[in-house]
Amino acid sequence: xxxxxxxxxxxxxxxxxxxxxxxxxxxAGEGEFPYIVSVTYNDEHICGGFIYSxxxxxxxxxxxxxxxPWNTAVVIAQLSLIQPDVDELRIQALSFYIYPxxxxxxxxxxxxxxxxxxxxPYGPHVNFIYYEEANDTDTSAxxxxxxxxxxxxxxxxxxxxxxxxxxxxxxxxxxxxxxxxTMICAGINEIDKASPCNYxxxxxxxxxxxxxxxMKYVTFLLVSVIVSTATGVxxxxxxxxxxxxxxxxxxxxxxxxxVGGQHICGGFIYNQEWIVxxxxxxxxxxxxxxxxxxAQLSLINDDPEEKVYxxxxxxxxxxYDYTSGLHDIALLQTASPIEFSxxxxxxxxxxxxxxxxxxxxxxxxxxxxxxxLASSRLRSIEVTFGSDCKAxxxxxxxxxxxxxxGGSAVDTGxxxxxxxxxxxxxxxxGVLYAVGIMSKNKGCGTAAEPTIYTRTMPYYPWFAxxxxxxxxxx
Ligand SMILES: *[C@@H]1O[C@H](CO)[C@@H](O)[C@H](O)[C@H]1NC(C)=O
Numbered sequence: 001x002x003x004x005x006x007x008x009x010x011x012x013x014x015x016x017x018x019x020x021x022x023x024x025x026x027x028a029g030e031g032e033f034p035y036i037v038s039v040t041y042n043d044e045h046i047c048g049g050f051i052y053s054x055x056x057x058x059x060x061x062x063x064x065x066x067x068x069p070w071n072t073a074v075v076i077a078q079l080s081l082i083q084p085d086v087d088e089l090r091i092q093a094l095s096f097y098i099y100p101x102x103x104x105x106x107x108x109x110x111x112x113x114x115x116x117x118x119x120x121p122y123g124p125h126v127n128f129i130y131y132e133e134a135n136d137t138d139t140s141a142x143x144x145x146x147x148x149x150x151x152x153x154x155x156x157x158x159x160x161x162x163x164x165x166x167x168x169x170x171x172x173x174x175x176x177x178x179x180x181x182t183m184i185c186a187g188i189n190e191i192d193k194a195s196p197c198n199y200x201x202x203x204x205x206x207x208x209x210x211x212x213x214x215m216k217y218v219t220f221l222l223v224s225v226i227v228s229t230a231t232g233v234x235x236x237x238x239x240x241x242x243x244x245x246x247x248x249x250x251x252x253x254x255x256x257x258x259v260g261g262q263h264i265c266g267g268f269i270y271n272q273e274w275i276v277x278x279x280x281x282x283x284x285x286x287x288x289x290x291x292x293x294x295a296q297l298s299l300i301n302d303d304p305e306e307k308v309y310x311x312x313x314x315x316x317x318x319x320y321d322y323t324s325g326l327h328d329i330a331l332l333q334t335a336s337p338i339e340f341s342x343x344x345x346x347x348x349x350x351x352x353x354x355x356x357x358x359x360x361x362x363x364x365x366x367x368x369x370x371x372x373l374a375s376s377r378l379r380s381i382e383v384t385f386g387s388d389c390k391a392x393x394x395x396x397x398x399x400x401x402x403x404x405x406g407g408s409a410v411d412t413g414x415x416x417x418x419x420x421x422x423x424x425x426x427x428x429x430g431v432l433y434a435v436g437i438m439s440k441n442k443g444c445g446t447a448a449e450p451t452i453y454t455r456t457m458p459y460y461p462w463f464a465x466x467x468x469x470x471x472x473x474x
Contacts, residue, residue, distance in 0.1 A: 041071055057114045063112070072114065091118055096115075108176075108179050146200070147196050202214055255293065270349075353426060358386070385403075387404050416444035437453055437454045
């Protein structure tokens with residue numbers, strides 16, 4: 001039934017734009033996109049893809065369904081589908097890894113890896129590309145491929161590129177077709193001159209040095225491009241309401257607490273040996289299972305000065321109560337001293353100022369909406385004070401040990417899952433202080449209720465006893 005409805009609104013495709021348009025796309029230059037590959041079936045171009053590593057190419061699942069690796073190859077360093085190019089090489093596919101949750105009717109989670117039977121040789125015309133979440137402040141991205149230059153046409157014989165704008169609105173695809181937390185919507189703005197077409201499926205959408213998505217199966221629904229991403233990152237328009245992306249050095253005190261390489265919580269640097277986080281984040285783990293990462297912005301790619309420390313000791317506050325969340329605070333001792341730098345530093349802590357006019361900043365890698373995935377980039381939100389957490393009940397909210405913030409009419413965002421343990425910070429006379437640690441809330445939509453933070457100040461004697469003094473600020 002749903003399929004029938006979708007078919008009823010079929011058409012337009014890339015024709016609408018390309019009528020004035022793909023002619024407006026440009027030919028790619030030699031070595032300009034060293035990561036692009038042509039995926040071929042019986043030596044005919046069927047889709048684009050990008051080099052993920054020496055042995056893997058990422059493309060769309062819809063490109064490979066029903067096909068055998070035996071008849072599939074990837075062609076690297078190629079510009080022309082007809083003439084040989086410098087360094088051009090055809091590499092035989094060995095096996096396919098279709099994303100397990102790929103859904104064939106609506107082409108959600110439309111991604112697959114092709115393993116090739118010999119290492120891809122990197123060089124001036126051939127290289128891998130990192131992937132990352134879309135950059136909020138960059139409203140354009142480049143897509144390239146051998147797609148048709150008009151709807152229903154044959155592949156372009158030359159590699160072409162087009163700049164598309166984002167965010168765009170793909171709501172018209174319907175919620176089955178456009179899944180906001182795993183797809184990016186780009187194109188269809190007034191200034192877009194070109195649009196990907198048939199045979200561009202699987203081609204990467206690129207911002208700077210990162211692949212932020214790939215073109216999904218062409219739906220021919222509307223004048224628009226949907227790209228599903230490698231990581232399942234979030235739609236930009238959705239994310240803007242819940243915080244802004246951080247830049248290097250913005251939050252030198254923030255740490256990511258990880259288990260098995262996966263971010264689980266935030267924390268802050270207390271001194272060269274100790275990290276403060278919430279007890280609820282770490283009570284279940286042995287020190288040997290935990291790590292902390294500092295100087296990190298991206299959960300996927302390495303940042304300058306980023307460093308991972310093993311944990312030697314986990315100290316939960318003695319009276320931590322799992323059911324009420326009372327005393328939700330813990331100290332993690334690193335196995336070696338944390339090196340301070342411009343992007344890594346401790347933060348002092350203090351009493352919060354809690355009048356309705358006061359604000360605090362929370363940084364973290366939490367999801368950007370309820371039920372979402374971790375944000376791959378560090379983000380921050382501003383929250384206001386003066387809200388009331390009485391609705392949590394007397395056995396859940398202890399004002400002497402807990403802070404209540406956010407959830408008022410002026411708050412545009414709330415901490416989400418995976419923000420637990422992150423510090424709430426206030427500035428006083430130019431000095432920053434951690435006044436709370438994200439402990440719990442009832443969801444993180446914009447209309448959500450306030451969030452409860454563990455106050456830092458009441459734990460002054462405990463910090464001093466367990467972790468010693470903080471350094472003197474310079
Ligand atoms: C995001 O885009 C802005 C504007 O183009 C740029 O200045 C900034 O460096 C980009 N950030 C990252 C992490 O690439």
